[in-house]
Amino acid sequence: MSAPATPARTITLRLPHHDELPEAVDEPLRNNLSALELTGDYLWTASDETCSVERLVTADGGGSYGEACVYSLADFFDLPEGAEGEVDIEGLAMDGDYLWVTGSMAYARKKPKPLENDPANALKRLTEVKRDPNRWLLGRIPCLRAKDGTYELHREATSPDGTRLSAACLKFSHKHGNVLTRDLRMDEHLGRFLEVPAKENGFDVEGIAAHRTEDGIHRVFLGLRGPVLRGWAVVLELALSLPKDKPGRLRPECLGEEDERYAKHFLDLDGLGIRDLKMDGNDLLILAGPTMDLDGPVQIWRWPGALNAGGETVVPRERLVKVMDVPHGHGFDHAEGFCLLPDHRRLLVAYDNPGEGRLHQDGASVDLDMFDLP
Secondary structure: OOOOOOOOEEEEEEOOOHHHOOOOOOOOHHHHEEEEEEEOOEEEEEEOOOOEEEEEEOOOOOOEEEEEEEEEHHHOOOOOOHHHOOOOEEEEEEEOOEEEEEEOOOOEEOOOOOOOOOHHHHHHHHHOEEOOHHHHOEEEEEEEEOOOOOEEEOOEEEOOOOOEEEOEEOOEEOOOEEHHHHHHOOOOOOHHHOOOOOOOOOOEEEEEEEEEOOOOOEEEEEEEEEEEEOOEEEEEEEEEEOOOOOOOEOEEOOEOOOOEOOEEEEEEOOOOEEEEEEEEOOEEEEEEEOOOOOOOOOEEEEEOOHHHOOOOEEEOHHHOEEEEEOOOOOOOOEEEEEEEOOOOOEEEEEEEOOOHHHEOOOOOEEEEEEEEOO
16 A cells, blocks of 8 residues: 655635534534535535535635635525535535535434443434435535625526526435435445445445536536445436426436436445545546545545546546545544645645644634645
8 A cells, every 4th residue: 555645735724613603513514524615716615514515715825714604505405404404515516607515315323322321322323324304415506706706606696698597406305315316216236225324335425526518418426435336436427407497406317328317437446435526627536435434545536538438337447547545544534525726736635523633722723634636
């Protein structure tokens, strides 16, 4: 195994204090950062414990980001559980005038607390599996730059060229997930994993990348932390359109020769699952890590020419490029999300459960790692 890459520097994020959020959050946002995206001087962040995204801005050329503005996803989408329901946000992606966001679409098993509860209660918690309807969110939000240079999110807006823009998502509900998971229930590879909890090799979306084609169709790639099938990770591809008669609903179009409404891509990432995705030209950059609740390894991979893939594909090891090993701690510093910086030669990595050395005394700020791409 190669040595982990050394960060070129750290970048400080001054996030809002969790007590100041419009929703009830039990711990600081910095403890659960799960997604990053960058537009100019503005950094978008999300936590997997909330129903909101945050917009931060740099005043020193990218050395730090602050002046946070919080956007509740309930202001843009009709969420089954409203603003109080956890979305488990696991991916953000900019594509033209839209910020894309995805929930995990996963079940979650409760953690036992043997130091707080007696054995019977700890075992009972292990039998409880949560199904939070907001987690099935997959949607886009208009993101436009105002005259003062500030990027703002809108439920409805008009772009500079006069195009009407609107927030839209896949249809989803309390009982049935969304239209993607409904289609996947009969899938020969993935169907049996839909009700297996996350971190147990169950179905778990962690990462999104999007590319709008010339005919207005959005090609959306979803990276799966699980399942990993005999060592092969999965990227799902969708082609999404906006029906004229349903402005708030995205509709999957048919892909491939079998008229499926999604395509599966199987990648040999040395047995790791996918934790985040980013478009880099025609390539996909992939943050990969363990499917189960383990510390590491964590790696960055490149899938060259991902946008040129036609239909379903099996991508062997020799068609992928291992970019770097990302450092990780033991019980802390689990790389969860990343974004490319404007020059596309550097990237910023956010960690779930960051180590004490990353935390500032204000109770809200945290240091992220910046790496140079080889």
